[in-house]
Amino acid sequence: MKGKGWERWAAVLMVLPSIILIAIFVYGFISWTGYVSLTKWASTAPDYTFVGLANYQRILFGAGIETQRFYIDIRNFVGFTSLFLFSCIVLGFGLALLIDSRIRGESFFRSVFLLPFAISFIVTGVVWRWLLTPGTPELGSTGVNKLFEYIGLGFFKPRWFTDPTVFYIADNTALGGFLNQIGLSFVTNPNWGISVGTFSLVLAATWQLSGYVMALYLAGMRSIPHELREAARVDGANEYQIVRYIYIPLLTPITLSVVIILSSISLKLYDLSVSMTGVGPGFATDTLAFNMFETTFKATRFAQGAAIAVILLVLVSVLIIPYLRYSLRSETTQ
Amino acid sequence: MKQSKFLYALIALAMLLAIVPAASAAPNTAVACTDTHTVVAGDTLSLLADKAYGNVKAYWPIMAYTNYANLDDAKKYPNKITNPDVIDVGWVLCIPSQADATAFLAKFDPTKPNVGLLFGTPSSGQLQVGNWWTSGGEFAGINGVYDLYKKAYPGVELIHAGIAGGGGVNFQASNITKLQAGDPFDVFMLHAGKEVIQYDPEKYLTPVEDIVEAGEGSVMPDDLKKLLTYKGHMWTVPLNIHRGNVLWVNKKILADNGLTAPTTFDEFFTVADALKAKGIIPLAMGGANKFEGPQTFEVVLLGTVGPDGMLGLHDGTMKFSDPKVTEALNTYKKMLTYTNQDRDSLSWDQATKLVIEGKAAMNIMGDWADGEFVHAKKTAADYEGIPAPNNKGSFLLVSDGFGFPIKAPNPENARNWLKLITGKEAQEVFNINKGSICSRTDCDYSKFDDYLKSSAADFKVSRVIPIIVHGSAIDPAWKTAFTDIVIKFTADGDVAAAQAALVQAAKDAGVAQ
Known part of the structure; x- marks a missing residue:
């Protein structure tokens, strides 16, 4: 029994690095991208002035070429x-x-x-x-x-x-x-x-x-x-x-x-x-994805590039989450 | 059980060790001055040596150490001593310790002065030159400058950090992230003009007007100086001047068909009709690099609104809603019907190649195309580069140069690079190969080909207009929008939509419409 407890701790210890790394390098960075997409960062130096959903508004409902290109994509x-x-x-x-x-x-x-x-x-x-x-x-x-x-x-x-x-x-x-x-x-x-x-x-x-x-x-x-x-x-x-x-x-x-x-x-x-x-x-x-890259590094609109990334993530999630739910459910029923 | 416990502990320990950062001690290369002396009236090196070491002849180490210090930190020790008898009031001298001085004198023989010992062997370490010139004439050009640098600073390991692709955007992505991370290239390539805005020069770059002024200030065109200056400083050391509005003509095709190179849009369409009737592609155009169409449109726009109109479009004194812009869009649209169908499968140089190989008659492109003709061993008898239709008298300017990051890992080597490229020798070797003219006006054009001679002569008498599609005239976000609008227009031909988008892009850039 005593051994079991130790082993459980060891197990936690073993997965801990991976949990920490995933928390930082996946979810941490996703949150960071989300945060950046709400700022007005638009050149090399970060500018974290909060602008709300302006970048999304510009991409989704703007009158410029960015909006046109987005819908073409x-x-x-x-x-x-x-x-x-x-x-x-x-x-x-x-x-x-x-x-x-x-x-x-x-x-x-x-x-x-x-x-x-x-x-x-x-x-x-x-x-x-x-x-x-x-x-x-x-x-x-x-x-x-x-x-x-x-x-x-x-x-x-x-x-x-x-x-x-x-x-x-x-x-x-x-x-x-x-x-x-x-x-x-x-x-x-x-x-x-x-x-x-x-x-x-x-x-x-x-x-x-x-x-x-x-x-x-x-x-x-x-x-x-x-x-x-x-x-x-x-x-x-x-x-x-x-x-x-x-x-x-x-x-x-x-x-x-x-x-x-x-x-x-x-x-x-x-x-x-x-x-x-x-x-x-x-x-x-x-x-x-190409649009995101060019918006970020060619037009150097980092915040707007981040907004495209978030939209991309949402779209992927719409596809992935039902699948994950489905496969989790079938795993548990098995 | 015991064994597995031990194993777990071992693995956990290994993980802990892996996340402890490896401490690295940077070697201290600073020159050891025990004293810094600012020269006042009446000082001589002998007197100072006497004061420091009790030996009037021990002035050699002071001279040498001051030179070392100058190499190490030119801000604090701005002067070199080339003659121990000549020092001036205000100079800052480095006085080494007694031990260092004695050690120096033991090595140094004043009857046979060792220049290396007196002036130091400064240049070591690396020089990373970030750029996107990786092939053809462009690489030949930069490689010529590399050779000069290596000859002058043999101790430096020169690294060609060339990142090709995406019309420069791949390089830019790498460059920006390196700047943000505080680990930039020592020097990096950029276009003179508004392109520098994206790099937040006041935060990331060292102003270079001292280098530019000292190196080529007296022989540099004022238009270029103006273009280099942003927020009161220069941030780019220019290396050349390219012309963006050139019509490349295959002389043989035109002569065979009894035609002459067009100088106006009307003439262009007459020539193009005649060629098209004979089944020859009148105008070769690329598209794979994304800028070919937009640049051609910009040239047409310049030809339509004229130099003053173009500058007006840049600063908002002319509106993009102007009927002249509509006219330019229509002219460009008409021009497209005379181009090769497979535009989007060709890069700009492949399009130029069609003209070189006699498969198409003309091509509108910047004069970096000249390098392609030279590379293919074509001479003035085979081709010519003349101002694009309606563009006579306007010089659409692109200038390549180098920026100097504040955090350049090898600032002294970088400074030497920047000084080198202001020089005549470097500019000549670079520009002969790249197909551009020097940013200094005193280059010896007898060594250049016929096109470049004519370009240099044209530059002197033309209005200089900074280019949009390569980032000189407008900021990068606006430039990207402009490019994208033309790309879309090239495909769908919707004049009204393109013009509305151009107006919107200017508004977004904060230019009143």
């Missing part, structure tokens, strides 16, 4: 995340199914698909930048557009990340007119669209992360009891039905994890867009 986040999630989940699930069918050389293919995940976003960005550099009509195509020419798809010349086009529901379309009539006129605006540049980013990000999603699904599939599949087969279910009624429902927790992990990655996206496209034409591939 939000648009990019929504567009990027939905496309990225969709393609990663479809591709990752598909690959996992293929590998789960016990093909020959399974481990080889598994490694091949998973390998891009081991590469840094910076490298991915640089490589895809080269691949997707479109060239011009006058000087000829480059990158994958050149490849399209070789295989007879020369008519297909996307401008990739150099294309400033934003797809959105315009006022003069039937749908746009309808939305305007029912009072949703704010939707018929480029801020509710998706930029072409986003597709290029999604392509690179999917290439990198679909293998990871595959690995997650594969692990999930391997944990599905064999008997379930056997039983379904005995009952006359075909392969499609097995996937539809056994795999997909049983893999819901995996899908949830994938959604959470990938959307937090896309919210924090910085290195990929920096190394691949920069901010893109008219901020077509700009991200909140």
Whole structure:
């Protein structure tokens, strides 16, 4: 009994450094960022004059370019995340199914698909930048557009990340007119669209992360009891039905994890867009994280950069907290 | 059980040890003066030596130690003794201890004076030069200055702290955080003008007007001096002058098509139409560094509102709501239709390369592009750099220089660097390579290429307008807003929205609209 008490103290002692470090370097710094975002610090020397929510007001409701850029970033986040999630989940699930069918050389293919995940976003960005550099009509195509020419798809010349086009529901379309009539006129605006540049980013990000999603699904599939599949087969279910009624429902927790992990990655996206496209034409591939960096260190508006950081944190929390609650609850029920 | 207790205790101890900061004792390098003497009328070194050591011939150690002290702390000991027979009233001398003096005399032979012993070997330690010049002509330029420095101060370990990327913002991020942390570079690169505001010079930087005035004050253009001064002091030692509003022309393409280089917007569009009809890209433009579009717009704006209008836009005497600004936005928008489609995949130098390689006819860029032409072994027969359309008579100025942090770890080495770069030799080697003209007016331009000769001549007769997009004319926050507005406008072409945003940005910067 005496030994137990000592051990409990030892246990506390063992986790104490990590608690202290996390308290300071995670939560302490979060609070500090929150505090800075309420000041008017706007050059190298800190200026902690309290200005309330002025920085937030400027970002969210201002009339200047900062506000416009912020909403473009939000648009990019929504567009990027939905496309990225969709393609990663479809591709990752598909690959996992293929590998789960016990093909020959399974481990080889598994490694091949998973390998891009081991590469840094910076490298991915640089490589895809080269691949997707479109060239011009006058000087000829480059990158994958050149490849399209070789295989007879020369008519297909996307401008990739150099294309400033934003797809959105315009006022003069039937749908746009309808939305305007029912009072949703704010939707018929480029801020509710998706930029072409986003597709290029999604392509690179999917290439990198679909293998990871595959690995997650594969692990999930391997944990599905064999008997379930056997039983379904005995009952006359075909392969499609097995996937539809056994795999997909049983893999819901995996899908949830994938959604959470990938959307937090896309919210924090910085290195990929920096190394691949920069901010893109008219901020077509700009991200909140990049905006925060430039606001802080280029415009040297430290307080405003901190405000963007806090908004970013809130958005991530909106995604993460339900997930944490969900996983904690399922842990306790187990 | 006993063993695990011991293990826990050991681990806990190890953790405790890890958080106790390692105490480090900095070596004391200060020169030991037992006495400081301010020279009064009638003093001679011999008399002082007699008074201190009872030996009229023991003036050598006083001379040497005063020189050491001067190297160590030039504020307290502002003078060097180069001739022991010449000292002047008011000079501050360092009198070493009897032991130091004796030790010195034992080493020193007055019949064969050792210069190193008399003047000290001051320069040791490091010199960290923070900048974002890491490739091409820019690096060749700074490397030339490094060579000069190493020759003059062989004892100093010179560190090229070059941080590339982001059009300088990556370097700036590192530089700012180092300043805030009190561990700055010894000297760091910045643009002359309002860029210094972001560094809170009064708190973080040492004023450098003494170095600038002593080094190049008498041969420096007044416009530049004015630009360097903020809150009554200079904070930047300039190294060069760049021109931001240059039209780079591939002479062969124009000649082949029977065209001449345009000097006005109308001529530009005529030339551009002719080229476009032949399937040639009239105007090469980059976008990957973010400043290419904004700088081109600034040049168009200057060409539209004129030099007085531009200065007015900087200080609010002209409003951004002016119809002239609308006109400039429209001209820029039209110009974009003559550029290469893949703008945003090219950096500024890749765009220049299109002109060098004959794939595009023209490019509007600062004269750092000249280095690219020189690097590609192009001569005046192949290309020319002329004032951009409607920009004749205006010189859009960018000046690179170095700032001097108060907390520079090696202030003496830093001071020597700053003194060196005011010199003709350093400026010539730097600017020939970088493609800029000297900040001093007496450089020997016979060694420079044809473009730089014309730029130096132009500078003398043009109105000097500080540049916006590289931070000379307006403060960094406003500059960033200006840049971002043009980036958005380049993509969506919404003139009204861009102009409204320009007005708002000026208001936010505290300039009345």
